[in-house]
Amino acid sequence: MTRQEIETGLGLMGVDWEERIDYARMRKERVEKAKQALKDSGADAIFLFRWENVRYVTSLRTHMWPVMFWGLASAILPSRAEPQLYTMDVDHVKARMPWVGNRVKEFAGGGLEVFAGAKAWAEDAKQVLKDAKVEPKVIGVDAWNPPLLEALPKVFPKTKFVDGQKIILEARAVKTKDEINCLKNAMSITVSGFGAGLDFLRPGRKECEVLAECFRAMYANGGEWTQCSNIVCSGPYLAPYRRFTSDRIINHGDMVVFDIGSCFNGYWGDFTRTFICGKDARPTKEQVKVHMNAYNAMYAAIKKIHPGSSTKEVYEAAEPWILGGLLGHGLGLGAAEPPFIVEQSKQEPMKLKPGMVFSIEPYAGVPGVGGVRLEHNVVCTETGYEIIDKFPFEEKLLE
Secondary structure: OOOEEEOOOOOOOOOOOOOOOHHHHHHHHHHHHHHHHHHHHHOEEEOOOOOHHHHHHOOOOOOOOOOOOOOEEEEEEEEOOOOOOEEOOHHHHHOOOOOOOOOOOEOOOOHHHHHHHHHHHHHHHHHHHHHHHOOOEEEEEEEOOOHOOOOOHOOOOOOEEEEHHHHHHHHHOOOOOHHHHHHHHHHHHHHHHOOOOOHHHOOOHHHHHHHHHHHHHHHHOOOEOOOOOOOEEEHHEEEEOOOOOOOEEEOOOOOEEEEOOEEEEEEEEEEEEEEOOOOOOOHHHHHHHHHHHHHHHHHHHOOOOOOOEEEHHHHHHHHOOOEOEEEEOOOOOOOOEEEEEHHHHHHHOEOOOOOOEEEOEEEEEEEEEEEOOOOEEEHHHHHHOEEEEOOOOOOOHHO
8 A cells, every 4th residue: 555754734823825724624624524423323313522523513721631521621523513613711712712603602611520511511512403403312421421321311311311322423534635734733732842852862861851842842832732642761660661751760771661752732642652762772673673663563564554444453463562451553633543553453343444544553672671652643645645744763772
């Protein structure tokens, strides 16, 4: 299959001299795809409580909390009407989001943590559907908590509730042109973090100091947030792999993993390389072998990516160099979303389609020798695949 490598990102600003990201088109196409997924599911409406799903159908940017904050943002997508938005930032929405119009109502962040709030939300949702002339026999819900689990069936006693996350992820799995360009910009910002962190890396630096440089560059270049606490890990903590950053001082000759990702317009980068600390440091033959195991597994998996292939085929191509049953995951408004390339893909494979974007991140490690994680971000194209990140591998670790 064809491999393509093109420049990542087209610039972060809107300009008049070339077509970049058309945000109005992206908003329109995302709602259209969500409505089609809703229609295909047979549900009459979908209730959305995850902020990435709310952003998908309304384009609301709110606090991107690392934990579920029930009520911070929610939305209703009826089968016969435009999305209804709930947020505590109503004035902000009315002032800056004209495409929402009057379809916004105030609701407190944290308000769904109690039964009274969940019931009030459900009763308002019932009126929204009535105004849209929707008599809901089936409603999808993307996330539940105990108050919603109690309130929704009471307010909608004759309604069947189904997995709404499955419905909305069906829409989100295949990216539009503008979404892919957002992901490319996210990767460009992420790579700026790599460059800054690698320039700063030398013996005597702490892992947390190196990560701070990555963060500084990514935020300075317009990154909205990072896809997790991010990882700079070194030396003995690479095998077994410790997937977080500490205050460890990095020594000359240590192997160092950078696994970081920034966010552009809601879309997430996720990128990994392994380096040797010290310009004159030389890896052992065993370390090179470990690195090549991960390197070869990554490209073996990527070569299986084309329309009609499956997550099962991609996963099996990288075995056994996989950490914890996870080889890769989709990228979009979720830092990890379908297609998931995991151990369970052998039992429930997902067919790959053009426009799916995901990471491939194998791992190889030997205690006492070192550990290596590498990652490419890949788009499934009409003819094969496109790698959308560009950053060199550690030449010392390549055969």
